[in-house]
Amino acid sequence: MKKVVSVNRMASLCTAAGTMVVVVLAGSASPQAYASGDDREKRSAEVLRELIPSPDGPGCAAAVGTRGSVVWEAGRGKADLTTGRAITSKTVFDMASNSKQFTADAVLLLAGRHQLALNDPLSDYLDKPPAWTRNVTLGDLMRHTSGITDYQDLLEAKGIKLTDPAGQREAIAAILASQPEDPPGKRFSYSNSNYVLLAHVVERVTGKPFPAFLQQEFFTPLHLRMALSPATDVPGKAKSYDAKDGSFTPNSSPWKQYGDGSVQTTPGEFVRWADNYRTGRIGGAELLAGVAEGAVSVGDVLRMRGIEAGRYGAGILLLPDKSLVHRGDWEGFHSTFKVSPDRNTAVTVVCNVDSPDNFRAANQLMDIWTT
Template identity: 80%
Template sequence: MVVLTGVVNPQAYATGDDREKRSAEVLQKLVPSPDGPGCAAAVGTRGNVVWEAGRGKADVATGRAITSKTVFDMASNSKQFTADAILLLAGQHRLALNDPLSEYLDNAPGWTRRVTLADLMHHTSGIPDYGDLLEAKGVKMTDPAGQQDAMTAILASQPDQAPGQRFSYSNSNYVLLAHVVEKVTGKPFATFIQQEFFTPLNLRMTVSPAAEVPGKALSYDEKGGSSTPNSSPWKQYGDGAVQTTPGELVRWADNYRTGRIGGSHLLDGVTRGAVSTGDTLRRRGIENGRYGAGIVLLPDKSLVHRGDWEGFHSTFKVSPDRNTAVTVVCNSDSPDSFRAAQQLLDIWTK
């Protein structure tokens, strides 16, 4: 297993297996210069990390390098844990996917009676994105805004379309699902996810919207040839906020094969009722997909999701047979990261 920054394991040559060398070349092409922000990547097979490396700087000012141990904000790749929490509670008969949202709200607006938990999970609620709602109220990305600010803005709005009609990606859906988890369990969302997913699977992950996470990379905007730190004091969760390394995320991916957490009910629920995304995710590199439980099912039966928050950009993909997973995450805009993830998956599955 490669754990050094962009270095290939020499033993690969002795065995005639060049997958590590080819993987390192993919990362080097993705991050041509090691002196600015960069990326980390990992490949997992049946729950074991078989290759991982980093290239570039986690902190440009101090020169701290990105390694396989560098923590990143996984952004919307966090949504799968929120959706799986709902599936887990449904399997325990503590809620049902066809329950109206209104059942889990105090002083619920009338429109919430027509939106189901399944609508939220599959992005068919028609609810506008809370980011747009907050900005319309004059709240900038540089202003403090927490979970309750997002909830207040969402519940004061109206769906843009009739619920259940068509896919329209909105982070509001997953902020609301996190609220449902807290309402049903009586626990903070982060605590429930830790107890039910991270701890049983021995995953070094945390749900934290705060920037002060040990070992975390800083995120950057790269404009005019310079790298400018890019962070926001917004602190929402459910739609994002899982902090971890690429290696830990590919270890988690094995649950899609084993069903160790949630069993067959969760595994079936991941893709049951998945809805066509049409062309709406094309700009993220995802076409002809069907959105399931916080993850997209592609025609070849692989699973994929993208995450973008601040300067963090992550791609997570699981092979059709669920044996192999890849994560690529960068701390600045990297338009080829999605392609790099597919290249790595091809290297380790073909």
Template identity: 75%
Template sequence: MHCRVAMVALVLAGVVAPGAHAAGDDRAARSAAVLRQLVPSSDGPGCAAAVGKRGSVVWEAGRGKADLATGRPITSKTVFDMASNSKQFTADAVLLLAGRHRLAGRREAIAAILAAQPEEPPGKRFSYSNSNYVLLAHVVEKVTRTPFPTFLQQEFFTPLHLRMVMSPAADVPGKATSYDEKDGSFTPNSSPWKQYGDGSVQTTPGEFVRWADNYRTGRIGGTELLTGVTEGAVSVGDVLRGRGIEEGRYGVGILLLPDKSLVHRGDWEGFHSTFEVSPDRTTAVTVVCNVDSPDHFRAAGQLLDIWTK
């Protein structure tokens, strides 16, 4: 009885989502402890995190301030810029069009790349690029004659009932303010850059873990898109040493780890996010902060371990 009352209290507090595992399950408490360790003080900027199972949020919480000027706290409803975690939507948009045979001129494109004399033949070496994703967004616009944010809304966000928007604007309702920290002082961060394709998806961690279920179901894009995401992934070396991972491979807008889990990080304008999906694609984690938190990547791994073991 006490366990059931405690679970109801956590649901009402917004710490555990309805449908989470019930009596005797301490995963919510352990997850909250991970967030407290990541954000020791609730007086400054902080982080929000969420865990999803098969498209449903089973745990989410926030800690710290979304806006220091007003004292608005970070909650599970606080909106963040997901930074480079937005790249997967750009990549998937291109795969979607390719699956519909909307993209032509592949040979000409490869010829143009070779004429530019790249350092290595395509597919041989990894080089992270923001500008290429900006260009891909414009390719989608050119082919579909639709603004890229509108295309994502029509093809991904609305069909999956996701409360997401692609917008580089800073005045998205409910959005956190991001900060730079120096010697204990926090300064609001902003940028004059308003491009999209490499970033600019605005949403909550809870919505992002709901999106993750498409990597299991293929509801958008089908098996062809799911195969295209990881097919031909290229080694990125030891960029994941912070998690004790020797090597990962970069696929289409996402990293593929040796155990077949998916992961990506994002850093932009003081926003820092980590997104991870379990090897069996049933569990997903998102952690996002409005100030640099060096351990947010590790925290995401800890949360995934809690909810998959």
């Protein structure tokens, strides 16, 4: 999912904060050509066929990048079952929790500018902070050691369903009205609340809507066709589906929280973004160091999602072999992102239906392009 032909596209996206952001979806270089006889493209296509045996239902797209250039990308299946629109390298997906790395990097960027510090208490950035927020640091939020309950569970406990309207304000209110499940710093416990709060902190520090900040500081400088736009029908976006007994039901939610997800893009653009982990073009050496600094063990918490044990840093997992990885799952969208230990190669696989094992597919693609 990237573009083989260079295209410049402009889309006006209304952010959840109510601010209109003009997003330039700038095209990127064509995939790199390889010598005759190289079978990596054929083997990569076979991985996608194994992942999605039938092209007639929802499917997946995948891309591989090397040092910032897309070297292979493809799609298989349908982006929209009603119209029959196929998934291609240009199809846009919601990257779900793979968006968290941008939130964490935004915090690291501001820390590098001395506009905040990771040991600052959350209470410093709230108007009427509950007492418990004085003991939770921004670093706790970033590494999921705050002990705060996931806002999705909190909203649903209040009777707000995924089919009901709910945004950033409702999520933050529910979080602040709750009590943490564990003392901060005690253990890793993945919670989307942490990243919704970090997005709020960025807005308080910069005075800018969080989607606009990401656009200004990351997407535009890196010429990435990306936008943070929750619950929005972005041009070219796939519809998402639930599968049951061979049939597919559309899956969508009007919830508009951000910071924890909602970056809209293609796999090809995501592997282009991955090169910042090698170059530090945005944030420099300080941001790159911050990605791993203070990372905490996740133990077996994420094994059920296909991720081996590792340490959670700045919105990304660091595996024992020094590769980077993250998963994203939201309302029928499922993404896997992986960067090689030497930071030269990146893989993204994203689907608009729950696939048998897109994490395994990402590993297979990484093996094909690094061995």
